[in-house]
Amino acid sequence: MSTIITVTSGKGGVGKTTTSASIASGLAKAGHKTVVIDFDVGLRNLDLIMNCERRVVYDFVNVINNEATLNQALIKDKHCPDLYILPASQTRDKDALTKEGVERVLNELGERFEYIVCDSPAGIEHGALMALYYADEAIVVTNPEVSSVRDSDRILGILQSKSRRAELGLDPVKEHLLLTRYNPERVEKGEMLAVNDVLDILAIPLLGVIPESKAVLTASNQGVPVIHDVESDAGQAYEDAVARLLGEDRPLRFTEVEKKGFLKRVFGGRA
């Protein structure tokens, strides 16, 4: 039985695709056969983050329309032998995603993969609804600011009312909060919401906190998911999040302001 994990947020630009790429890579690194699907039809991005844009021939919509087989559309990841990517179509729109078509493709993928990671588009319209409809678990990506938190709250309501699990009265979709672009210095200055403020409002379990980091942008531009950058704080934080997703208990990191050492205090922060 495969597990369908949808990465969603409501709001755009909070780090859904970055998260999808890193979580899927992390699961594959841990030895699980994983596929990551780009649901953002018309605004294809995942292939760039995963550095496979030059290998896209057929896409998700082709498979839904029976114009290509899954084998023709799936792209093998360069870094992890257990990871495949199903890219979105750039020339179509989200109406091309039909409930029946998506279900057929997910069922077929479920026979081959342990984890199916769905990278949701922003918004609460058809594309986002299709990405979350079949979810078993949801990673809600949130930035520590009020509008992102409000939109995450909205998407949580939709998960619990419009998903397949909700409609059929099954066990509810398992929710995880992933706080991204977290900057402890700015939290201390009161410019950003603290972890606990967000948890207080959303009231769902915390999967991880990803610090604001230059490594994320670098990784995106190079097409290497940031989880492969094991030296970076963001990469390590994603590593922790994947471990927690797989049931491991790990303490939170990168949520406190780093104490400056003696030398730094003497010579200033730039030493």
Place this chain on the structure above:
Amino acid sequence: MANLPLRLRASRTTLTTLEILVADPPAIANLLEEQARRAPDLFRYMPVVIDVTAVEDRLAPEELTQLIQVIEEAGLRPAAIHATADSLLTAIHALHLGQISLSGERPAATESPATDGAPEPPQATPAPPTGTGIGKVVTQPVRSGQQIYAQGTDLIVLAPVSAGAEILADGHIHVYGPLRGRALAGVHGDTRARIFCTHLEAELVSIAGQYKISEDLQATQWKQPAQIRLDEEKLVVAAL
């Protein structure tokens, strides 16, 4: 006899009554539209009894037809008309609606179902909403964009109510968790309804149409346990 396809049973169902105080269809249409805008799901397919006894002496049959039309357009489903004037009977029948009289007298209609001398079943008397039923209990968080309505009863929420969410009840509202959204108690005009919450941080609270927004709530019990009640048309916030 045991395999009859149906049976007649005396029953008592609580229905909301729409009391027409001024027979002015355009004004009523405006009012209903405004209410429907504020709470779109509240009126959808809600069965109602239309009480026209206050205006029936001056009500022409065609005005009644017009009235029912605007009520249906607002999403409500008239089930029966409460009227005693014979002049309206033909219009009521033409609208395919039932006629009832709440004071217990027999309807003027001659073709009332024959009950073979059996005692007349009790008339469907709409009881006041509060106190009927045991209340609606919600255990999941009420998220932004969600709306929950406890029709004809109280609403008890055992989870947070997020900003941008809306909870409504004909009776009281209890929230055991942060109340950050909108809470409207006594939405059908029951001024006895109250709101109780363990953590008042609401965007808006309202009882029987009297409301206060968060700006006006900051002074008392903000982020603390509170109860809100109506005292002579004024909302009073007090410690719980």
